[in-house]
Amino acid sequence: MDLSTRFAGILLENPVMPASGPLVGDDEKILYIARLGVGAVVTKTISTKAAQVPRPCIGATQSYVMNAELWSELPPERWIKEILPRLKRELKIPLIVSVGYTKEDMEELIPELDEFADAFEVSTHYVGKDLSKIGEIVAAIRKHTEKPIFMKMSPHIPDPVGFAKVAKENGANGVVAINSLGPTLKIDPNKRIVVFGGKDSFVWTSGPAIKPLALAMVYMLSREVPDMEIIGVGGIKSADDVVEFLLAGAKAVQLLSAALIHGKDIYKRIVESLPRVLEKYGFSSVEEVVNTKLEFEVSCSPNHPRVDLSKCTFCKTCEWVCPYWAIFVHPDRREVVVDEEKCFGCGLCQTRCPVNAISGVMPVEGRWL
Numbered sequence: 001m002d003l004s005t006r007f008a009g010i011l012l013e014n015p016v017m018p019a020s021g022p023l024v025g026d027d028e029k030i031l032y033i034a035r036l037g038v039g040a041v042v043t044k045t046i047s048t049k050a051a052q053v054p055r056p057c058i059g060a061t062q063s064y065v066m067n068a069e070l071w072s073e074l075p076p077e078r079w080i081k082e083i084l085p086r087l088k089r090e091l092k093i094p095l096i097v098s099v100g101y102t103k104e105d106m107e108e109l110i111p112e113l114d115e116f117a118d119a120f121e122v123s124t125h126y127v128g129k130d131l132s133k134i135g136e137i138v139a140a141i142r143k144h145t146e147k148p149i150f151m152k153m154s155p156h157i158p159d160p161v162g163f164a165k166v167a168k169e170n171g172a173n174g175v176v177a178i179n180s181l182g183p184t185l186k187i188d189p190n191k192r193i194v195v196f197g198g199k200d201s202f203v204w205t206s207g208p209a210i211k212p213l214a215l216a217m218v219y220m221l222s223r224e225v226p227d228m229e230i231i232g233v234g235g236i237k238s239a240d241d242v243v244e245f246l247l248a249g250a251k252a253v254q255l256l257s258a259a260l261i262h263g264k265d266i267y268k269r270i271v272e273s274l275p276r277v278l279e280k281y282g283f284s285s286v287e288e289v290v291n292t293k294l295e296f297e298v299s300c301s302p303n304h305p306r307v308d309l310s311k312c313t314f315c316k317t318c319e320w321v322c323p324y325w326a327i328f329v330h331p332d333r334r335e336v337v338v339d340e341e342k343c344f345g346c347g348l349c350q351t352r353c354p355v356n357a358i359s360g361v362m363p364v365e366g367r368w369l
């Protein structure tokens with residue numbers, strides 16, 4: 001199975017990369033992640049000053065990660081003199097150097113970092129929402145490098161398409177979408193405290209909970225700004241998720257939170273399971289997925305649920321969750337009644353049925369996992 005993908009002239013053996021964060025915080029960590037079989041690596045964001053990171057700074061549930069990390073806690077000199085030269089000698093896959101933040105930071109950093117980077121990824125997380133500033137940052141980088149430039153978009157940017165267009169006009173090759181979501185907050189009612197955060201007490205949220213938002217951003221950008229290359233990131237935890245991002249318009253993907261929730265070898269597991277998952281969906285290469293156009297049809301006429309009584313356990317989940325009071329479960333009579341006058345054809349029952357006994361409302365089979 002051919003897993004290779006190409007963006008901005010860079011060839012990757014497979015489309016999976018670590019996202020910028022603690023797992024790519026120095027040369028040891030980057031080489032460890034590279035050995036797990038990823039197609040390329042990205043560094044922790046390097047800026048002109050070492051970050052003063054509050055502690056604690058990372059917490060997680062099964063569905064999301066919260067963090068108060070900023071950028072690299074190491075000074076840029078350490079990256080330039082030690083870490084990047086070693087990676088240049090030892091790393092066998094493309095290296096994307098993540099940098100931040102201002103135009104002035106770029107003037108200082110890019111000339112020093114250029115020889116080590118196969119491409120630059122530019123965090124815009126702390127530069128505000130003014131698109132003219134984004135344009136100036138890209139232009140400042142382009143003055144000092146011919147390497148591909150990927151602008152990383154944070155979800156608090158109000159105009160994602162405008163962001164991508166300004167980036168392109170000023171010389172960027174693509175967008176990495178998305179950074180973590182926020183500001184967000186963690187409270188402990190017992191101690192009456194905000195549990196952790198930066199100076200402002202807020203944290204940033206990532207992981208599976210943000211996947212639908214990340215997918216939408218990738219889809220929107222790939223349709224509205226088709227000549228920009230998109231790298232998708234946000235909530236990926238499986239090879240199935242990778243396929244979704246590629247179908248939405250990404251050429252490659254990154255992930256971090258799933259590795260913080262489930263362990264670092266998730267990179268290996270995803271890369272190794274990708275051929276089987278592509279085959280399951282009837283694809284013969286990553287390129288074929290990337291070139292597939294998604295279809296979508298809007299309809300306002302309802303389809304009502306069909307209940308397979310041989311699967312139904314009469315658990316009543318559908319009855320309890322139905323927002324239109326239209327489905328009734330009679331365990332004693334082993335019967336499920338759908339009141340088609342009341343049923344709005346919304347689809348919720350099908351997506352929540354724990355045993356896949358409901359079909360016919362959504363245009364796909366089964367529940368949502």
Ligand SMILES: Cc1cc2nc3c(=O)[nH]c(=O)nc-3n(C[C@H](O)[C@H](O)[C@H](O)COP(=O)(O)O)c2cc1C
Binds near residue numbers: 044072
């Ligand atoms: C602990 C932590 C540290 C992060 N540090 C950075 C960073 O230095 N630079 C950056 O661009 N994004 C950083 N991110 C954002 C991730 O690269 C990624 O965009 C986001 O977490 C969404 O992907 P995920 O859901 O797979 O984690 C960080 C995220 C986490 C959880």
